[in-house]
Amino acid sequence: MNTAHICLSVLFLFAFASTLPGAVRAHIAEFDEVWQRRAEEAWNRTLESYEPAPAKIVSHLNLNVHRALKEVKEEELSLNSTRRQLSHGYDGPCRVTNPIDRCWRCQANWAQNRFRLADCVLGFGYKAKGGKNGKIYVVTDPSDNDMVNPKPGTLRHAVIQKEPLWIIFQRDMLIRLSQELIVQSDKTIDGRGARVLIANGAGITLQFVKNVIIHGIKIYNISPGQGGMIRDAVDHYGLRTRSDGDGISIFGSQDIWIDHVSMLNCADGLIDVIMGSTGVTVSNSHFTDHNEAMLFGASDSHTQDVKMQVTVAFNHFGKRMVQRMPRARYGYIHVVNNDYTHWNMYAVGGSKNPIIISQGNRYIAPPTNPYAKEVTKREYSPESVWKSWVWRSEGDIFQGGAFFVQSGDPTYTSKHPEKYDLIQAAPAQNVAEITKFAGALGCKVGVPC
Numbered sequence: 444m445n446t447a448h449i450c451l452s453v454l455f456l457f458a459f460a461s462t463l464p465g466a467v468r469a470h471i472a473e474f475d476e477v478w479q480r481r482a483e484e485a486w487n488r489t490l491e492s493y494e495p496a497p498a499k500i501v502s503h504l505n506l507n508v509h510r511a512l513k514e515v516k517e518e519e520l521s522l523n524s525t526r527r528q529l530s531h532g533y534d535g536p537c538r539v540t541n542p543i544d545r546c547w548r549c550q551a552n553w554a555q556n557r558f559r560l561a562d563c564v565l566g567f568g569y570k571a572k573g574g575k576n577g578k579i580y581v582v583t584d585p586s587d588n589d590m591v592n593p594k595p596g597t598l599r600h601a602v603i604q605k606e607p608l609w610i611i612f613q614r615d616m617l618i619r620l621s622q623e624l625i626v627q628s629d630k631t632i633d634g635r636g637a638r639v640l641i642a643n644g645a646g647i648t649l650q651f652v653k654n655v656i657i658h659g660i661k662i663y664n665i666s667p668g669q670g671g672m673i674r675d676a677v678d679h680y681g682l683r684t685r686s687d688g689d690g691i692s693i694f695g696s697q698d699i700w701i702d703h704v705s706m707l708n709c710a711d712g713l714i715d716v717i718m719g720s721t722g723v724t725v726s727n728s729h730f731t732d733h734n735e736a737m738l739f740g741a742s743d744s745h746t747q748d749v750k751m752q753v754t755v756a757f758n759h760f761g762k763r764m765v766q767r768m769p770r771a772r773y774g775y776i777h778v779v780n781n782d783y784t785h786w787n788m789y790a791v792g793g794s795k796n797p798i799i800i801s802q803g804n805r806y807i808a809p810p811t812n813p814y815a816k817e818v819t820k821r822e823y824s825p826e827s828v829w830k831s832w833v834w835r836s837e838g839d840i841f842q843g844g845a846f847f848v849q850s851g852d853p854t855y856t857s858k859h860p861e862k863y864d865l866i867q868a869a870p871a872q873n874v875a876e877i878t879k880f881a882g883a884l885g886c887k888v889g890v891p892c
Contacts (some may be wrong), residue, residue, distance in 0.1 A: 470623070470648075472670070472682035481651035485695040486718070486747070488653055492570065492697040492722040493750045497775045501800060504565045504756065506638055507542035508780060508803075508869040508877075515540055540876045541757045541780070543702065543726055554636055554888040555611060560658065561631065564625075564700045566754025566777065568724030571700035573631030573656030577607030585616040587624075589674045591680050602626040603676050603812040612637040619644035622668035623686040625675040627654075628652040634659035635886040638844070646709065650675075658702045662690045663882045665709035688709040693808040698722040705882040707732040712767070716740075719747035721774075724754040729882030734765040740772030743795050743823075748773040761785055766820075771797035779868050781805055782878045787812060791847075792820035799834045801847065803868030805875070808845035818847040840871040 471478050494500055515538070539545045546563030547553055553560075561575040583596040593600035598618055601610045607629035615638040623645045626632075630657075639660040641647065645668035649655055650871040667688040674680035688691075688710025693699055695718040706728065713730055713872045719869050730736055737755075751774030759782045760768045767787040769776065772795040779802045783790045787809055790798060801818075808816040818841070819830040833851035841847065869877065886892035888890045 460524045470670070470686055471650075472684050475681065476721075477679050478651070482695060485651040485653075485697070488697045489695075489719045489721050489747070489750050494567065494722075494752055497567070497752055497777075497798075500567055500752075500754070501777050501779075501802075502866040503569075504754065504777070504779065505636075505802070505866045505868045507565055509866070511540065511542040511545050512869055512873060514545065522539065540873070540879065541727070543757065544644075544880070547733045549885075549891045551889060551891050552788060553886070553892055555731070557631075557633060557635070559610070560633070561656065562701070564656075564724055564726075565750040566724035566726065567722050568698060568700040568754065570698040571654055571656055571762045571874070572629075572698075572720055573700070574607040574609035574629055575631070577609055577629065580604070580608045580610045582610060582611050582616070583613045584826070585618045587618060590622050590671060593674060598632075599624060599674075602630055603674055603679055604634070609633060611635070612639050616640065617642060620647075620668070621645065622671065622673050623648045623683065623692075625650065625673060625683075626652060626655055629654050631656040632660065634883060635892065636888050638885075639883075643669075646688065646690045646692065648686065648689075648692045648694065649699060650692070651696060653697045655696070655698075656700045657691065657704060658700075658887070659704070659883050659886065661705040662709070662713075663707045665690050665707075667710055670797070681857045686817055689715050690715070691742070692717075693720045693723060693857055694718050696720045699724075701725045701728060702885055703727045703882060705729045709733065712736065712738050716751065716753055717748070719750060721750050721752050723752070724756065725758065726754070726756045727878075727881050728758045729761060729762060730758065730768070731761045732763045735767045735770070737765060737767050739769045739776060740774060740795070740797070741794075743772060746773065753777070754779070756780055757877055757881065758782070759784065760790070763787075766790075767792060769793075770820075770822075771799060773797055776800070777802070780871070780874055780877050782874045782881075783807060783818075785809065786815065788815055789820040790818045792822060793832075793834075794822040794824060796829075797830045798832075801834075801836045801839055803838045803871045803874065804840075805871050806839060806841050806845040806847065808837075808841075808843035810843055813844075816844045816846060818845055821850075837853055838868050838871055840874075868870035 561572045580601045646665040668686040690709040771793040775798045836847040
């Protein structure tokens, strides 16, 4: 399309956009038949992906953590493993301490067998296979200059393809996104083997898509995209309004896995999971320097988020974090074996009766703020209402005066052994070791990661 035609389209679509409700548009200025179909298909996938017995997913993850810790102890009794150097400054045996990492990290041939990663996810995102068995797409160009006709070899060109793709990077790259990066279904963004930075520009949007893996990249200094004509698929583009400035926005999407990312300082949230998204795992990631970190459920009026199911596992919430790790509306949230070493307001919060199961986490309250010792925060509801919400703490440890205000049935898990199999999370005393390598790893081709 020529420049004059695009400009005329922009003028028309901005006028049209003002007639549509904001929640429905969700930064889509022209909610055309393509987006309408995507929205309908996405909701049907949410209904299909929803786990009617979420406790089974909880127990399966916990069981695998126990197995991994047992294997680690056995290995400690034996001699050497392969040595490697990580970007974290660790120089020692290939030591992995959680079941996701044990699935792939100690294999020297990981670069020849990248698809193996897709078999390693646990938690509610366990169905995410990304671009497994698709073609390998090598990003060779860090530029992001053309939103309507992205240049081949760029990340934007890769993610708009409709076929399954496993996207890797030719070399270290700093990618400044000029507008939000709209990702199609069946994609893996795999930063292993290069230092991949998404920074100083817009963030990543997963909207009405399925089956996406984002692994091994660093996302920081994200600002809102100003909007305009943006291609969202090889056969479709349209006008977008200003984006929020989230690092990763998961909107009406299913079967998503975010693993080994490092994130800080985004204009809005680090990771949002909203508008009927479900089947999401956020794992092995490192978060610093941010206020409102994770929003799971964007509005009290979005009741479709009752189908939302998210696992937050093996992450480190580190320096200068403030709140929302996560903050949930509706849904079922499993927060397990994370290390909360910093917060300035609270760690885990919510409204509208979400189920929050906190297991085997370490919560360290801020030492200098006597009013921020409580891990939890309920919003917009009196105690007479929230006392029935199921917020349970099992096997967590609390330091620096931290405390978790529980609510709901105190026998919620023990009274349903057929659901929970009575498998508790790994002891919180192991959390520092489990999360030791949270964040983007410094993987080198030819050696264990």
